[in-house]
Amino acid sequence: MTSKHVNAVAATAIATAVLAGGTAVAPAQEQIRIVSHRQPALEYYTGQMQAALPDGRVTVELMPIDRQMELASITMSSQSDAIDVVYLNDTSLKRFAANGWLEPLDELWEEYKDEYNLDDFPASVIDSVSYDGHIYSMPIMTNTELFFYRSDLFEEAGIEPPTTMEEYMAAAAQLDTPRRAGTIMSLKPVDAALNEAHWYINAIGDGWFDEEWRPIFNNEAGVEAITMMKEMTQYAPRGFTSHANDESTINLQQGLAAMGLQWFTRAAAMDNPEQSRVVGQIDWVAPPGGGARLANDGFAISKFSSADKEEMFRMLAEAASEESMREGAQYAMPPRLSVLEDEELAKQYRWYPAARRALETGKAFPAMPDFLDVGEIVTRHILQAVTGEVEVKAALDQAAAETEELLRSRDYYK
Structure with a gap:
């Protein structure tokens, strides 16, 4: 039973209680389902997404990449709302976006770019999470x-x-x-x-x-x-x-x-x-x-999700914040310039200064x-x-x- 079905049952129960003279309660907020590949960096960042919203709001399913891509492809090709947020690498993002399965993030990106310092991502990173002139993914880690x-x-x-x-x-x-x-x-x-x-x-x-x-x-x-x-x-x-x-x-x-x-x-x-x-x-x-x-991995919002897309965008932006990525640097290279320029990280990881420069000159496929x-x-x-x-x-x-x-x-x- 999907989260959508759970909420539908809950709504029915509330209506029944009201008709029977019971006290009405506000319906539970819809759950957000994230499907991702499993590896340490992605475990960390999906955990950050869960922490961005109240307990129980966000469910995460981690699995091998081939199984995750198969599940996401089948679900989205049928225009089902069973998946809300999906992990994609730069290659799979192009395919999903070309198929019309992803929600463009341009308007939300513009609205929240100051609050979340989204200009901290270099142009090369934005290009790699874009397709046909539109941003489709929140960059989480880069290589x-x-x-x-x-x-x-x-x-x-x-x-x-x-x-x-x-x-x-x-x-x-x-x-x-x-x-x-x-x-x-x-x-x-x-x-x-x-x-x-x-x-x-x-x-x-x-x-x-x-x-x-x-x-x-x-x-x-x-x-x-x-x-x-x-x-x-x-x-x-x-x-x-x-x-x-x-x-x-x-x-x-x-x-x-x-x-x-x-x-x-x-x-x-x-x-x-x-x-x-x-x-x-x-x-x-x-x-x-x-x-x-230059290769970038990130999380995209399903075009067919019935959950609040603005709320999901803010959840992704929280997980991709400077503070979050500074801690996540132990698992993978963060795509934020401010984190790559952090002097303490540069002492710990000698190659970070070169990586920061390479981000500005690199090109995605x-x-x-x-x-x-x-x-x-x-x-x-x-x-x-x-x-x-x-x-x-x-x-x-x-x-x-x-x-x-x-x-x-x-x-x-x-």
Whole structure:
């Protein structure tokens, strides 16, 4: 029995009591049902949502991500009001928003932006929780790619951390030795390779698509970007086409690579003495050239919820407050600039200052519900290009043609 059914029964009981001459009481306020993936950070933030309203008002169901996505998809596709608030990552948010399942938050965001200091979220974060020009989710935690580098090796070589892709390549060449790769490269299909390509396409190229979703990653700038990626592989560890986050993390920890692009969530592992041989020797800056991947998770309100949407928005805003996120920083990187700039947190987590800068220069994947399907096409051809199987221009042209065919079949073009 859903909370809606419970309240309907309660209302019937109240009416019966009144008709029988009993004393009428106010009907119970409607419960708010939250469905979320289970992990420590989400347990914390859903607990903050429960604390924002009186006891018993908010129910939370935590489950594995695949089950949660299946439940949310089935419930919302049937336009049921059985779910009020749902956890979504940046990829699933685009799909749910495109399907018309989510409540736009723009008006509430504008109304409460001063009270909850919502301008504290950088533009890159707002972009990642938006679709088609509308905000659909309250950002709760973020993950961004950082540039990891061996500060001791850079100091010995007398070079500064790179700020451009050209400086990055020069440093990789200078620090590359037979026993230590100049840089990690994570090119395992699909996710890892897509993340790496996303950086090059944004830092050197013009991005993935034009305003009408026509591919532009195969234009002159895109060819230059993937050509540089191909050239950079000469400084990567052997087997880089099968390396993802785990392999690249180990290469950095074991001193087998001097630098490279890696997720914020891997930073703490560099200073773990039980796993790392380079404790205190890794440092971080924002990725050279900008444009590295930025991913944000948050909570959205169902379009079909019959609960008070303004009340739910305020509940989400309370959970995402500065105070809440300062405490939540122990579980995940908060997307608020004020928290990332907190000096005490920066002392505790050495990589936070770099993360703050990376948030301002990072870019989310294109706001396209089908981008991961595009990624399967693009990474296949990019890998052929960087390994020399196919010329870069020919590989990207073929990827663009197949991408257009896919998007045309899904009605992206008028």
